[in-house]
Amino acid sequence: MHHFHRKNGALCCEDMPLSALAAQYGTPLYVYSARTLRECYRQFAASWSALDPLICFAVKANSNLSVLRTLAKEGAGFDIVSGGELFRALRAGARADRCVFAGVGKTDAEIEFAxxxxxxxxxxxxxxxLEQINRLALRLKTIAPVAVRVNPNVDAGTHRKITTGTYENKFGIPFEDLPAFYDRAARLAGLRLRGVQMHIGSQITSARPFRAAVKKMLPLALLLKARHGIEYFGLGGGLGIVYDPALESGSPAWWRRQKHPPLTPATYAAAVLPLLRSLGLPVVLEPGRGICGNAGVLLASVVNVKKTARKNFVILDAAMNDLIRPAFYDAYHQIEPLTVRRGKLIRSDVVGPICESGDTFCQARPLPPLSAGDRVAFLSAGAYGFTMSSNYNSRPRAAEILVDGQQVSVARKRETLADLIRGEQ
Ligand SMILES: Cc1ncc(COP(=O)(O)O)c(C=O)c1O
Known part of the structure; x- marks a missing residue:
């Protein structure tokens, strides 16, 4: 679900033609749709309403203050993974008592801040x-609310770099150890054992692994509720989105294997929520991509087209430093010209200007003929797009724009050359 559609051939965000935004603000440019963010959030809230959900948007997916503020106004909580993300969430108007703090290596300073x-x-x-949190809580003369992240050892069937719930991964406590772990933790005076949590991976496109993990966890959660009075069950994030409606031949093999219909917040809830009813506890959800993934695009301009005997390289002004997902995860992003381009499709490699062969967005993708000055959009770039961007090759980072109906605001200014060296001596 999103609000990026063609009107009279022009690709628009809500009602705003993207080519007008590219002309005004330049490229590379991230553009987000506030309406899409709100509607995706509301779908999660409505689908899980039977279990009194706290929906904590995963800030790592998109941490722009305007995006966070849009969701905070809807009542969202936030899933944070660093002191920096907590700082951002608070600046955006979040309530800390609606935030959960994940991560395998929290520092003393971050825990104290939280x-x-x-x-x-x-x-x-x-x-x-747990000992670290206990020590810091006692020092601050407070009681720290905690949940233990459980590793249910379930393979989420997603890309190996975003699988987090198997014993090969660094995350969580093995689920067999959980009862003894909580019994031991209950003896630490600075802790309140508030819940239990899991997160098995990202871009999960089938309900099967979610159901398998919940089924494994359920008896343990019932035990922890009875023995330690836990108050919530945390399901983590992970709901996948549609990147490639056509599942076309240019997409990576691991994605082509996912042939079943995509999950939505509603079908995900319909598959998993009934399992949790008997537990009688509220749920905490941490969707990131499922809320913002389809709510953003990255706009880029064609700098050059280079034809060789074997290839047609379309060279953009956006690169892997702006959108690293294709290079890092072999991820597929649909590439659409902002205005309709007619002509025979040409198998093209779309690349950036960075000095890495990995700076390739797609290979041999049938695309309409493109020439220098044309503009394109990478669809579904709202999650893990800007947040994973960098200054590699000393490239200033892109600007970000939020469209909300007729209103267009600069959510983040384009970085300047001076920004590149700020803080250096
Ligand atoms: C603990 C935790 N919660 C939630 C998320 C968000 O996942 P997604 O964007 O797939 O919903 C992540 C992503 O890495 C995570 O590590």
Missing amino acids: LREGIFALHAESWPE
Whole structure:
């Protein structure tokens, strides 16, 4: 679900032609649709309403203040993974008591920051971390609300770099160890065992792994509720989105294998929520991509087209530093000219100007003929797009724009050359 559609041949965000935004603000340019963000959030809230959900948007997916503020106004909580993300969420108007703090390596300073702000819960991932939180809570003369992240050892069937719920991964406590772990943790005076949590991976396109993980966890959660009075069950994030409606032949093999209909917040809830009813606890959800993935595009301009005997290279002004997902995860992004281009499709490699062969967005993708000055959009770039961008090759980072109906605002200014060296001596 999103609000990027063609009107009279012009690709628009809501009612705003993207070529007008590219002309005014330049490229590379991230453009987000506030209406899409709100509607995706509301779909999660409505689908899970039977279990009194706290929906904590995963800030790592898109941490722009305007995006966070849009969701905070809807009542969203936030899933954060660093002190920096907590800082951003608070700046955007979030309530700390609606935020959960994940991560395998929280520093003392980050934990103290979260405790001072009154975090809803810290999601702990090891025994040393529980001891660390306990020590800091006692020092601050407070009680730290915690949940332990469980590793259910379920393969989410997604790309190996975004699988987090198997024993090959660094995350969570093995689920067999959970009862003994909580019994031991209950003896730490600075902790309140508030919940139990899991997160098995990202871009999950089938309900099967979610159901398998919940089924494994359920008896343990019932036990923890009875023995330690836990108050919530955290399902993490991970709901996949549609990147490639056609599942076309240019997409990577691991994605082509996912042939079943895509999950939506509603079908995900319909498959998983009934399993949790018997637990009688509220849920905490941490969707990132499922809320913002389809709510953003990256606009780029064609700098050059280079034809060789074997290839047609379309060279853009956007690169892997702007959108690293294709290079990092072999990810597929649909590429659409902003205005309709007619002519025979040409198998093209779309690349950026960075000095890496990996700076390739797609290979041999049938695309309409493109020439220098044409503009294109990478669809579904709202999650793990700008947040994973960098200054590699000393490239200033892109600007970000939020469209909300007739209103267009600069959510982040384009970086300047001076920004590149700020802080250096
Ligand atoms: C603990 C945790 N929660 C939530 C998320 C968000 O995942 P997604 O964007 O796939 O919904 C992540 C992503 O890495 C995560 O690590």
